[in-house]
Amino acid sequence: MTQRKPFWMRFIPGGLHTTIQLFGVCYLFRLVFKSVYEYFTTFFYILFTKGPRQAYSFFYTKAFVPTGEGAGAGIYFFFNPLVRKFPFLAPFPKYIEIEVTTICPRKCIMCEHTYWKDQPEKHLTYDEFKKIVDNFKGIHWLQLTGEGSAFINPDYMKMLEYAKEKRSAVYLVDSFDMINDDITEKLIDLKIEGIYVSIDAATAETYEKIRIGCSFERVLKNLNRFLEMKKQKRSLLPEISFRYTMLKPNVHEMPDFVKLIGSLDKKLIGRGARLDFVGNLEFEQTKSLTVEKVPEEIIAKTMENAKKYDVNVFFSHIEKQKNTCIDQCIAWLEPYIMMGGYVIPDCSIMMSNSRETLRRHSLGNIFEKSMKEIWNSERYKRFRKTVNDPKAKVPFLCTLCRGYDFSERKKKYGVDETL
Numbered sequence: 001m002t003q004r005k006p007f008w009m010r011f012i013p014g015g016l017h018t019t020i021q022l023f024g025v026c027y028l029f030r031l032v033f034k035s036v037y038e039y040f041t042t043f044f045y046i047l048f049t050k051g052p053r054q055a056y057s058f059f060y061t062k063a064f065v066p067t068g069e070g071a072g073a074g075i076y077f078f079f080n081p082l083v084r085k086f087p088f089l090a091p092f093p094k095y096i097e098i099e100v101t102t103i104c105p106r107k108c109i110m111c112e113h114t115y116w117k118d119q120p121e122k123h124l125t126y127d128e129f130k131k132i133v134d135n136f137k138g139i140h141w142l143q144l145t146g147e148g149s150a151f152i153n154p155d156y157m158k159m160l161e162y163a164k165e166k167r168s169a170v171y172l173v174d175s176f177d178m179i180n181d182d183i184t185e186k187l188i189d190l191k192i193e194g195i196y197v198s199i200d201a202a203t204a205e206t207y208e209k210i211r212i213g214c215s216f217e218r219v220l221k222n223l224n225r226f227l228e229m230k231k232q233k234r235s236l237l238p239e240i241s242f243r244y245t246m247l248k249p250n251v252h253e254m255p256d257f258v259k260l261i262g263s264l265d266k267k268l269i270g271r272g273a274r275l276d277f278v279g280n281l282e283f284e285q286t287k288s289l290t291v292e293k294v295p296e297e298i299i300a301k302t303m304e305n306a307k308k309y310d311v312n313v314f315f316s317h318i319e320k321q322k323n324t325c326i327d328q329c330i331a332w333l334e335p336y337i338m339m340g341g342y343v344i345p346d347c348s349i350m351m352s353n354s355r356e357t358l359r360r361h362s363l364g365n366i367f368e369k370s371m372k373e374i375w376n377s378e379r380y381k382r383f384r385k386t387v388n389d390p391k392a393k394v395p396f397l398c399t400l401c402r403g404y405d406f407s408e409r410k411k412k413y414g415v416d417e418t419l
Contacts, residue, residue: 035072035312036062038271045236050191053167058193060140061169065095066330068143068347069171069241070194076330083330087384090333092375094139097336097347098132099146100124101153106177106213110200110245112353113147115285119355121148124339126155128367130162132337135371139166145173146339147350152178157186169193173243176222177214184226192238194270197223200245202256210249227268239270244277246318247289254294255301262309272312277302279317281402283353294318316403323405326398327390332383335375341367343374345383349400361397361419383419395419 039062047055062072076083083090102121107114124146133139142163150156150172163170171194187195197219201207204216226240242261244254254277261275280290306313317323331346338344338355342362349358363383364374374380386392393416394406 032077035272035274036074039072041271042236042239046191046193051167054169054191057140057167057169060094061171061193065141066333068095068097068141068334069173069196070141070143070169070239071095073330080328080330083333084327084388087332087388088381090384092372093333093335094136095141095334096132096136096139097143097145097334098124098129099148099337099339100129100144100150100156100159101146101148102339103152104148105152106149106175106211108211108214110210110247110280110286110289111147112283112351112355115283115353116355120339122339123153123155124159126158126162128341129155129159132341132366133162133166135366139168141171142168143171143173143347149178150174151183157183160187160190160192164190164192171196173198175199175211175214176219176226177211179222179226181225181229184222184229187238188226188230188233188235191235194237194239194241196241196243196276198243198245199257200247201250202253202260206250206253210247223264227265230268231265236270239273240268241270241273242275244275245280246277246291246294247280248291249289251291251294251298254298255305258302258305258311258313259309262305262311266310274312274314275306276314276316277318278315279320279402281317281351283351283402285353290320291318292320320405323403325390326387326394326401326404326406326409329387329398329401329404331403332387335371337366338362341365343371345380345387345397348403349397352400352402354400357400358397379419386416386419392416 043055043058046058061070063074065071066073066076101123103123104113144150144159144163151174160170170192172192173196176197199207199219200210207216208214244257258275280286282290303313331348334346336344336347336350338358340359342359343364343366344358344362363380364377366374383395386395387398390409391413393413394410396415396417396419398406399410399415
């Protein structure tokens with residue numbers, strides 16, 4: 001039975017609940033206020049180097065983007081219950097995630113790509129990218145990654161250039177295993193707002209057992225070269241944050257990873273940079289990797305190092321039994337465009353190794369209909385209404401989610417297979 005949460009928890013975006021459960025609301029708000037203070041410097045830097053429209057997109061990302069890399073979800077600390085009670089008021093989104101490739105030569109043990117069978121693998125083309133982005137007038141936030149290695153897409157840098165022409169804030173997720181000096185310089189010159197570097201260990205031995213085909217030494221070399229070039233160019237951007245997927249083989253290295261990040265120059269990685277420890281978004285082939293319970297001594301040492309080295313540490317769905325209820329989800333506000341133009345309601349249902357199912361149950365295809373038609377369709381409206389109704393069936397797409405708990409609601413009300 002799910003414990004009844006305090007009333008004020010309704011105002012906290014669902015993705016932050018794990019951090020509160022572990023360390024309390026005071027810890028979270030200290031991080032939030034610290035980040036707000038630090039982001040002032042970044043905001044004015046963008047204002048004076050890129051202009052007011054680009055600065056507003058940065059502000060919009062921190063205030064209005066509900067979830068995803070760089071998102072601050074600030075407005076939802078006040079209006080979280082309201083937007084979930086009246087989802088029909090949700091405006092047409094000015095923030096999206098786009099899958100730019102499904103090709104990757106690596107075999108990371110927790111990634112669905114490693115276990116694909118007979119799945120189409122291709123790059124998104126530049127023309128396809130433009131067509132997607134042009135569906136979102138006045139776009140303010142773009143996350144461009146996908147289930148592959150983005151930088152091997154020959155059109156990727158052109159896509160980033162086009163996104164910056166639109167004055168959108170741009171965030172990426174990458175392993176930093178395949179970048180070079182040319183890519184590094186271009187990212188800094190474009191002033192991409194943020195990059196989340198996925199490094200899942202503090203030692204080469206552990207890292208290379210998890211990210212098979214990647215080199216720990218090469219990643220750190222690329223990272224340090226990136227920071228060195230930022231220093232040479234006197235650029236505050238891109239801000240470098242870090243993501244660490246917690247698995248049985250690496251959970252013991254969490255404290256040492258904080259120490260590793262703490263050894264980097266904070267002014268160079270970014271004033272608002274953060275380290276996210278995230279749980280395994282498991283599917284059948286990776287369930288054995290999931291950490292059911294993080295040892296208390298590991299958490300304690302991790303936080304001791306976070307304080308010692310002044311690292312902003314967040315936690316997200318690190319233990320399945322602590323996942324917050326689906327009724328707290330606001331990820332449905334942010335569309336995700338899969339390869340092929342398939343529109344799904346959020347990124348939380350990706351990495352479930354069920355791509356055929358996602359395509360079959362997608363809410364529309366942006367290459368066949370405009371995004372406005374898809375967003376305003378009766379099915380999408382019904383989805384938004386149903387996911388926010390605690391007494392309604394669980395939308396089928398939400399049963400693929402690994403970030404929120406739908407088990408009790410499913411048991412009580414069932415699943416709506418049409419959604």
